[in-house]
Amino acid sequence: MTDNSIILRxxxxxxxxxxxxxxxxxxxxDGVSLEIQHSQITSIVGSSGSGKSxxxxxxxxxxxxxxxxxxxxxxxxxxxxxxxLAEFRNKNIGFVFQFHHLLPEFTALENVCMPALIxxxxxxxxxxxxxxxxxxFGVENRKSHRPTQLSGGEQQRVSMARAVMNNPALILADxxxxxxxxxNTEIILDLLFELRDxxxxxxxxxxxxxxxAKRSDTILxxxxxxxxxx
Ligand SMILES: Nc1ncnc2c1ncn2[C@@H]1O[C@H](COP(=O)(O)OP(=O)(O)O)[C@@H](O)[C@H]1O
Ligand SMILES: [Mg+2]
Numbered sequence: 001m002t003d004n005s006i007i008l009r010x011x012x013x014x015x016x017x018x019x020x021x022x023x024x025x026x027x028x029x030d031g032v033s034l035e036i037q038h039s040q041i042t043s044i045v046g047s048s049g050s051g052k053s054x055x056x057x058x059x060x061x062x063x064x065x066x067x068x069x070x071x072x073x074x075x076x077x078x079x080x081x082x083x084x085l086a087e088f089r090n091k092n093i094g095f096v097f098q099f100h101h102l103l104p105e106f107t108a109l110e111n112v113c114m115p116a117l118i119x120x121x122x123x124x125x126x127x128x129x130x131x132x133x134x135x136x137f138g139v140e141n142r143k144s145h146r147p148t149q150l151s152g153g154e155q156q157r158v159s160m161a162r163a164v165m166n167n168p169a170l171i172l173a174d175x176x177x178x179x180x181x182x183x184n185t186e187i188i189l190d191l192l193f194e195l196r197d198x199x200x201x202x203x204x205x206x207x208x209x210x211x212x213a214k215r216s217d218t219i220l221x222x223x224x225x226x227x228x229x230x
Pocket of ligand 1 (some may be wrong): 017018026028046047048049050051052053055065
């Protein structure tokens with residue numbers, strides 16, 4: 001692999017949270033380094049509270065580390081202003097969380113269109129692409145429904161469509177199937193692998209599904225503030 005194939009590089013990330021008065025701070029990330037390659041699926045496993053979500057938020061620029069840097073190519077996230085960072089995220093990263101985070105007052109179709117409209121894509125083009133994605137994910141017949149009218153599996157499929165709307169280089173998925181039954185878990189995880197094959201998108205997946213972790217290109221475990229190969 002050449003360096004060109006690395007889309008994200010995190011170097012020596014640390015993060016602590018203050019704990020009770022006079023107690024030592026809670027060290028969540030204690031020098032985490034990570035590289036994400038183009039078109040690769042990386043799974044992160046680890047017990048609850050081990051710092052997986054904290055790391056994912058830092059990699060995606062939703063939170064900042066106490067020390068260490070996150071580079072996307074030559075770009076250091078720490079050097080970006082809030083609005084630049086928001087624009088960067090919108091163009092380059094698709095987030096999928098355990099809970100769908102769809103906007104309740106909008107339909108499935110409108111939710112999927114949103115990232116493209118924010119990026120300045122015209123309405124008709126956004127609409128066409130969103131409909132194609134909803135078709136692709138098997139929820140086109142639910143496009144006029146609001147999130148509360150959808151099942152958990154449908155909500156996550158709509159969330160995935162929204163996440164890939166702007167053709168991101170990376171999907172950051174934080175236990176996207178944590179709330180789903182076995183069948184829907186399989187559908188969502190298969191979709192992630194298909195997206196990688198179709199669009200060469202990279203995926204960083206936090207998961208408890210051991211089988212899926214084993215199917216990925218790299219499996220890492222968060223333990224005692226460190227990320228280690230499994
Ligand atoms: N904003 C916060 N303030 C204080 N403690 C936090 C905060 N966010 C997370 N933590 C703590 O940091 C640890 C790691 O949390 P998290 O990254 O969510 O773990 P995981 O995703 O692996 O379950 C947990 O002990 C959690 O309680
Ligand atoms: Mg978590």
